[in-house]
Amino acid sequence: MDLNQLRYFVAVAEHGSFSAAARAIKVSQPALSAAVGALEKDLGTTLLLRQRDGIVVTSSGDELLVRAAELFTLLTRTREVIRGLQDDDVGSFVVGCHESLGAYFLPGFVPDFLRAAPGIQITLANAPSAEVTRGVVAREIQFGLVVNPLPHPDLVLVELFRDAMDVVVASGGARGKSDVKDAHARLRAGPLLFAARVAQCQELLSRLAADGLAPERRLACGDLELVKALALAGVGPALLPRRVAAYGQPGKLRRLHPTLPYIQDTIYLAFRGDAHRTAAMLRVKDALIAHGRRLAAVTPLA
Numbered sequence: 001m002d003l004n005q006l007r008y009f010v011a012v013a014e015h016g017s018f019s020a021a022a023r024a025i026k027v028s029q030p031a032l033s034a035a036v037g038a039l040e041k042d043l044g045t046t047l048l049l050r051q052r053d054g055i056v057v058t059s060s061g062d063e064l065l066v067r068a069a070e071l072f073t074l075l076t077r078t079r080e081v082i083r084g085l086q087d088d089d090v091g092s093f094v095v096g097c098h099e100s101l102g103a104y105f106l107p108g109f110v111p112d113f114l115r116a117a118p119g120i121q122i123t124l125a126n127a128p129s130a131e132v133t134r135g136v137v138a139r140e141i142q143f144g145l146v147v148n149p150l151p152h153p154d155l156v157l158v159e160l161f162r163d164a165m166d167v168v169v170a171s172g173g174a175r176g177k178s179d180v181k182d183a184h185a186r187l188r189a190g191p192l193l194f195a196a197r198v199a200q201c202q203e204l205l206s207r208l209a210a211d212g213l214a215p216e217r218r219l220a221c222g223d224l225e226l227v228k229a230l231a232l233a234g235v236g237p238a239l240l241p242r243r244v245a246a247y248g249q250p251g252k253l254r255r256l257h258p259t260l261p262y263i264q265d266t267i268y269l270a271f272r273g274d275a276h277r278t279a280a281m282l283r284v285k286d287a288l289i290a291h292g293r294r295l296a297a298v299t300p301l302a
Contacts, residue, residue: 001039001042001043002035002038002039004035005035005036005038005039005042006039006064006068006071007025008021008025008027008031008032008035008036008039009035009036009039009047009048009061009064009068010065010068010072011024011025011032012032012036012048012055013048013055013057013061013065016054016055017054017055018032018033018036018055036048043060043064045058045060046058046060046061047060047061047064048061090119090120090280091119091120091121091278091280091281092120092121092122092123093120093121093122093123093142093143093280093281093284094122094123094124094125094135094140094141094142094143095122095123095124095125095141095142095143095144095145095284095288096124096125096126096127096132096135096136096141096143096144096145097124097125097126097129097132097144097145097146098126098127098128098129098132098145098147099126099223099224099225100223100224100225100228100241100244101129101145101147101241101243101244101267102124102126102145103225103244103247103248104243104244104246104247104248104295105145105291105292105295106124108291108294108295109287109288109291110122113284113287116287117280117283117284117287119280120280120283120284122284125140125141128197129144129146129147129148129149132144132145132146132270133146133149133150133152133155133270136155136270136271136272137152137154137155137272139272142271142272142275142281142284143269143270143271143284143285143288144269144270144271145160145267145268145269145270145288145292146267146268146270147163147200147265147266147267147268148200148265148266149268149270154272154273154274155270155271155272155273156270156271156272156273157268157269157270158268158269158270158289158292159266159267159268160267160268160269160288160289160292160293160295160296161266161267161292161293161295161296162264162265162266162267162296163241163242163243163265163266163267163300164241164242164262164263164264164265165198165200165201165203165204165239165240165241165262165263165265166204166239166240166241166242166245166255166260166262166263166301167187167204167208167237167238167239167255167256167257167260167262168231168237168238168239168240168242168245168253168254168255168256168301169186169231169236169237169238169253169254169255169256170231170232170233170234170252170253170254171251171252171253171254179257180257180259183256183257183259183260184213184257186237186256187208187213187215187237187256187260188213188215189215189217189236190215190216190217190218190236190237191215191217191218191219191235191236192205192208192214192215192217192218192219192236192237192238192239193219193221193227193230193231193235193236193237193238193239194218194219194220194221194227194238194239195220195221195222195223195224195226195227195239196220196221196222197222197223198224200239200241200263200265201239203263204239204261204262204263205218205239207261207263208260208261211261213260217236219235219236224240224241224244227239227240228240228244228245228253231245231253232249232252232253237256238253240253241265242255242300242301243295243300245300245301246300246301247300253301254301255301267292269285269288269289269292271285
């Protein structure tokens with residue numbers, strides 16, 4: 001069934017004759033007749049009875065008029081929805097990031113965004129940066145907040161802000177801030193807390209070992225949040241991103257010493273270069289970038 005055939009049939013039924021319908025919709029009468037004939041052949045029934053003074057709609061034709069009205073209403077609503085997805089702030093998007101990165105990025109982003117764009121649904125996906133990047137490439141995640149991503153031909157990478165994997169320790173207490181000699185002694189004494197599955201921790205541990213500063217006593221943890229909790233409890237020095245160390249309890253953790261080695265990190269927003277650029281997609285993208293740029297102005301654990 002062709003939609004034009006259906007429209008022509010409705011026009012003839014509404015205007016009462018082929019000639020009146022042809023004038024109204026500016027189509028030749030033979031074209032109308034051929035279209036309705038083809039529709040009747042396709043459906044295997046007579047829709048219109050041709051008479052000298054016009055046409056009579058059959059019972060099959062009456063039923064088709066009801067169905068046609070439903071179909072054209074659905075098409076109109078569908079067109080409005082699709083145009084809304086393109087032009088209005090409506091849609092659903094998955095934002096992916098590592099749990100620890102999300103812990104300091106998302107609380108400042110999500111509430112304001114949801115209030116400003118109530119028609120946009122945000123779903124959060126937590127995974128290491130490499131998995132988030134793979135999810136963006138596979139179109140499972142629309143926006144990824146990722147650390148030090150490798151270039152990919154399908155991705156757009158927008159730099160947001162910097163961070164650094166550093167050696168931190170609980171602040172305060174009798175020991176207070178230490179000079180470099182004390183810092184080295186405290187680090188060597190251990191235990192050194194770190195997340196074994198985080199590549200930057202392994203790299204920083206290797207640098208400390210090359211400088212003769214890696215302690216014998218090491219406590220490998222599964223994730224950065226546990227490392228942070230143990231560091232706050234005063235268990236020992238810890239390898240943590242500065243922003244992870246700083247969020248939530250400012251001033252409770254500090255860099256052990258500025259002369260110690262650290263690993264520079266850069267956080268990017270990743271999305272597919274061929275992503276469908278609806279109004280909502282651009283709204284989410286711009287909001288994520290704007291929030292990331294605000295974080296760039298804050299220097300944690302200076």
